[in-house]
Amino acid sequence: MHTLFEPVQYGSIATSNRFVMAPMSRNRATKHGHATALMATYYSQRAGAGLIISEGIQPNQVGQGYMNSPGLHTLSQAKSWQPVTDLVHTQGGKIVAQLMHCGRIGHPSLYPSAHQSVAPSAITAQGQTYTQDGMKDFAPPRALTIDEIHATISDYVQAARYAIMGGFDGIEIHAGNGFLPHQFLANNTNQRQDCYGGSIENRTRFTLEIVAAVSDAIGAGRVGLRISPHNTFNDIAETDTEQLYSALIQALPTDLAYLHIMEAASRTTSDAIRQLWTGALILNPHNRWEDGPVTPAIADKVLQQDLCDGVSLGALFVANPDLVERARLNAPLNDMDDSTLYGGGAKGYTDYPTLDKVAQAV
Numbered sequence: 001m002h003t004l005f006e007p008v009q010y011g012s013i014a015t016s017n018r019f020v021m022a023p024m025s026r027n028r029a030t031k032h033g034h035a036t037a038l039m040a041t042y043y044s045q046r047a048g049a050g051l052i053i054s055e056g057i058q059p060n061q062v063g064q065g066y067m068n069s070p071g072l073h074t075l076s077q078a079k080s081w082q083p084v085t086d087l088v089h090t091q092g093g094k095i096v097a098q099l100m101h102c103g104r105i106g107h108p109s110l111y112p113s114a115h116q117s118v119a120p121s122a123i124t125a126q127g128q129t130y131t132q133d134g135m136k137d138f139a140p141p142r143a144l145t146i147d148e149i150h151a152t153i154s155d156y157v158q159a160a161r162y163a164i165m166g167g168f169d170g171i172e173i174h175a176g177n178g179f180l181p182h183q184f185l186a187n188n189t190n191q192r193q194d195c196y197g198g199s200i201e202n203r204t205r206f207t208l209e210i211v212a213a214v215s216d217a218i219g220a221g222r223v224g225l226r227i228s229p230h231n232t233f234n235d236i237a238e239t240d241t242e243q244l245y246s247a248l249i250q251a252l253p254t255d256l257a258y259l260h261i262m263e264a265a266s267r268t269t270s271d272a273i274r275q276l277w278t279g280a281l282i283l284n285p286h287n288r289w290e291d292g293p294v295t296p297a298i299a300d301k302v303l304q305q306d307l308c309d310g311v312s313l314g315a316l317f318v319a320n321p322d323l324v325e326r327a328r329l330n331a332p333l334n335d336m337d338d339s340t341l342y343g344g345g346a347k348g349y350t351d352y353p354t355l356d357k358v359a360q361a362v
């Protein structure tokens, strides 16, 4: 059995250990979606993780769902990532860009272009989102036309090319957590009557076409896919989860860098996917939500059980830039400050102390 401290190969991406920093939106990019020097500091501080998955990055303007989220749809955005990826590489880490198109999740008041969101079908998400004017109901999206679906897939391809140009080691397509690809997968959000809606084959088409197109562009060994079966976040209600994901996984090219599961309280589904999927698997283990954030002990256990090849951790990487070192030494962990997660500056972002800083302070 493997340990967290052993190297692993995800397709074309070789990493020095099996810790993965989970993708986390921190909303500190510029209002035009550029990465900043502070973001370079933040990610490089966490380069002890074998692999960092970046925060969600919109592949086109309409895919933006939150204020100050970064983009990869212009050349200048691509270039803004170079200092980030260079610093991570200097520290011996690897980093992939998570391409996150939010679809119907968002609000026109959040974006520079005040655009209306798009979705498979014109169905408004129940719930609210945080805006400059406080919490607001999600706004009604409009349904994408077939031509717009094809254009969106091309935008993913361009964003993947920009990611490689900006020095990323690969990309992760976010097909979970109720964002656009998930909105196509789930039957409550996809009520299309054409070849992108209805049957499981049709609902998986959008995700599979993105995977195929970006793989053609940058090589399958640099492409990961994140899914979150059973996750109801962002008003998703899947009624055929087991059949849906088993069809999706069986149709995926097996030479992808990795498949990444955000587990939503269903270990049975993760087990079933492990059996079906022959490629590398990264797990964000949440067998029971009440267990709280993924700990190194949980990560170690799922590796020992051969449930996956790498384990992603979110909250603990926010609060512990040197999480891997702390895990190695079995050292105490910092607490996370919830109030500084989204937006703002260095506070709660790049100022969490490492072990040596803690030692100096004593």
Ligand SMILES: Cc1cc2nc3c(=O)[nH]c(=O)nc-3n(C[C@H](O)[C@H](O)[C@H](O)COP(=O)(O)O)c2cc1C
Binding pocket: 022, 023, 024, 025, 026, 055, 056, 098, 100, 174, 177, 226, 262, 284, 292, 293, 294, 312, 313, 314, 315, 316, 341
């Ligand atoms: C502040 C924050 C932002 C997040 N943003 C994203 C995101 O952009 N993309 C994504 O796939 N998941 C996102 N997540 C979910 C995490 O990747 C992860 O699945 C979740 O935090 C559970 O793992 P944990 O218990 O180790 O924190 C976010 C989580 C947090 C805490």
